[in-house]
Amino acid sequence: MPIAIDACAAQHQGDRKEQQDRVAILPHTRKKGIALAVVADGMGGHTGGALAAEQVIHTARNNLDHFAPADESPQVMLENSMREAHTMIKASRFINEKDPHSTAVMLLLQPGKVTWAHCGDSRLYRFKGNKLVSRTVDHSYVEHLLATGRITAEQALTHPNRNVLLTSLGGQDEPKFDFAEAESFAGGDAFVLCSDGLWAYFDDEEMAGVIAENSARNACEILIERARNRGRGAGDNISLAIIKLVEVEAPKVVPPVGFVPRPKN
Template sequence: MAIAIDACAAQHQGDRREQQDRVAILPHPRSRGVALAVVADGMGGHTGGALAAEQVIHTARNNLEHFAPSEESAHWLLENSMREAHTMIKASRFMNEKDPHSTAVMLLLQPGKLSWGYCGDSRFYAYRGRQLLTRTVDHSYVEHLVAQGKITAAQALTHPNRNILVTSLGGQDEPLFTFGETADLQPGDSFMLCSDGVWGYFDEAELGAALADNTARGACETIIEQARRRAAGGGDNLSLAVIRLLKPAAPAR
């Protein structure tokens, strides 16, 4: 089945002094229908987080340029991009005397297949129309508590330790990666990658409505506008990438 793609990446600095998120949608330089979307949320003091997030984008772009879809797996591309970024961020500690870290979430779109991987609490969402198909589970302290049944998902949203991660790129410990894949793609499917500065202001139904009722650009504008309003002057950096699958337009007679 032929599918058209509507995509957009967007950012807002929020109420922070610096934009430490990075986001990109990168088309494969040689393979039609192959694209990599990336969101990275940097942490680590003034400029340190921004440099870490920038390293994630740089590594992903470089690996995509050398990726051979017919010979190499999506899992290989995603894992190596995150693992190499981790190594480079960790090495940068010795050069700039900072403590840089970054989350990463990546989506690789290929004809008839979608793959994703992540480290930290930047998220991937998949919807069919307004229905949530799946979302990633954060590598965070509160999600660990939710999984153990010690707190509810609603309590996690306001837990005082909700921003504590159990893994990230650039830390002393080896990072934790989680991956997913689907070959069930249909027109009307929407996918979103975002930093916690976005998802922290919405429930899953609200995000599904924004994605289903708008173009990719319109969804980005709507989500950022609502997040900024709800932040009430105390908002984090916001970064998101939206990819919507559409029926191709009928050729003109």
Template sequence: MPIAVDACAAQHQGDRKEQQDRVAILPHVRRKGIALAVVADGMGGHTGGALAAEQVLHTARTNLEHFAPVEESARWLLENSMREAHTMIKASRFMNEKDPHSTAVMLLLQPGLASWGYCGDSRLYHYRGRQLLTRTVDHSFVEHLVATGKITPAQALTHPNRNVLMTSLGGQDEPRFSFAETADLRAGDSFMLCSDGIWAYFDEAEMGELLAGNSARTACEKIIDLARQRAAGAGDNLSLAVIRLVEVEVPKARPPAGFVPRGGA
């Protein structure tokens, strides 16, 4: 049975004075079946973070418009989008005297293939039904502590340095990128990209329930509502993009008008 895409991007300012996140699901302008989802979480004082995140989105959109899948790899698109954004954000320091940075997570969907890359602590989750298949591992200080066995995942949730990043776009050092992809795509799969203003309030099992049991739009609404409730007036910007793969029933062909089936011999 054919598979269709049910997708939605959403965000909320939370309790911050400014929305410094950016999120979008961008279709390829010439190639059917190709789309790029992007979440960027900007940092760097008033307007600086928003400008950095906007640069990530702008660069991703421009590179997608010129992406030729026959000649270029998904990783080429993802890495160049983030690397070019890093260069532009870093250059903007000299123009606006701010300290802009941004995370980035991107998912490129092509027929039969999903590829993603990221820098920082904005995440991608891949579920099959309610089962988590994979999630990105944050480029953060606490994820490093978890990976080296110094703290548990539960301790990471309340660690005082949980927001300290090891890398980001726009910093003085060269950014660190991570990439992965899968060709094992099925109806019932769902992907979620989100900023830390979302994932900080959910465990993986609950997130799977919300994604599997709702349309993309309804899942976004419920996730934002729950995150806002749990933030209790102290919430960060919230941004997410949900992409669900769903079966589409093909209508049976109707016989032409006036057609009368003949009996067997």
């Protein structure tokens, strides 16, 4: 059965004075069936974080426009997008005297293949129906403690250093990137990219259920509303992009008017 894409990008400023997140779903300007989803969570004082996150989107858009699947691998395109954004964010320090940084999570959708990459603690979730298949592992101090068994998952939720990142775009050190890819997927699969202003309020099961039971747009609205309520007046910026693969019926072939089928011998 043919597969259609149901996608939506959404964000909310939360209770912050400024929206420093950026989110976009970008179609390739020349190649049908190719699109790039991006979420960037900026940090760095007034306007600095917003400029950093905007640079991530700008660089990703430029690299997507020049992406030629026959000549460049998806992973190389994603890595170049993040590495170039890192360089430009670092350079902006000398212009605006700020200390801008940004996370990044990107998903490149092509016919028969999905590739993603991330830097920092903005996440990508992959669901099949209402079940989690995988999610990215945050480049954060708390995730490191969790992976080494020094704290539990419950302790990670309230750890005082849960916002400390081990890598980001625009920092003094070279950023760390992680990549993954899927070539087998079907209707009912879904991908979610989001900043910590969203995922901090949900476990995997609840998020999967909301996405499986709703359109991409309705799921965005529900998740943002719940995150806002749970933030209790102290919520962070929220950004997310949802890409659902939906099975659709193949169009029926209607014979032209006056067509008379030949009798079989």
